[in-house]
Amino acid sequence: MALGKLFRALPPRRANPEELMESYLIACHKCTKHAIEAVVIKLIRGELKDMPKAWAPSPAELSSAIRDEMDFVQRQVDLAAERQMIEDKRPVAAAPRLFEQRAADAKAKMEAEGRRLLFEADSFNAAASSRRNLRPGSIYVGILGAWYGPEGSLYQPEPQPVTEADMQAAYQAEMAAADAEMQEILRADMFEPEPTTEPEIDPPAEQTDVAPAQQSAFEEVEF
Structure with missing residues (x-):
C-alpha cells in the first residue's frame, strides 16, 4: 500500500x-489511486515545497496534496x-471509449467478418511460435489477447486435430507398405529363371559324292 511505503520512508512526527492509520485512511477517502501514489513518491523525493522533508505530513496535509494532484490531472484531461475538439472541428469533444467498449467493438468486428476464435495469448510474442501453423489470413487482436482465423472461417468446418495415435498409425502403415514392396522384390529375384548358355554346335559338313567320281574314272578305261 502507498501509505506503508510513505511511513517506512518518513515516519509520523x-x-x-498504527494509531494514525484510521486518520490517514479518512484523509484518502474518495481519492484516486494514481493521485495517492504520485503524492507519496513526491513526498519521498522531497518535491513538494510546502511539505516536511524529515517526517510524514499530517492527514490534513496529505489530503490537501492528494486533491491538488487530482485537480492537476483533471485539468490535463480537460x-x-x-x-x-479543436483538431476534429467538433462542437463537443468525442467521449473517450472505455476498455470494455473497445473490446466489445473488436469482438463484434470479428463476428461480422466471420472469424473463428483460434486460441488466446497474452501477447503477440507469446504466440509467435504457433504462428507458422496458422492459416493465411489469421490475425492477432491485441485488445482481446487472442488469435482469430481468416474471414469466413467461422462458417467453415473446423479442421480435426491430428493426434499422436493417428501419426503413429500412419507411420506403421507406411512401413508395412514399404516392407511388402521389399518382399515382392526379393521374391521376384529368387524365382526368376537363369539364362542358359548352351554351346553352339557346328552344322555337319557337306559330304561329297565320291562314288560317281570313281565310276567315271573306270568308265574311261577300255578293256
Missing part, C-alpha cells in the same frame, strides 16, 4: 503509524479534450 507524533504517535506511531486540455486534451479541448485540443481534440
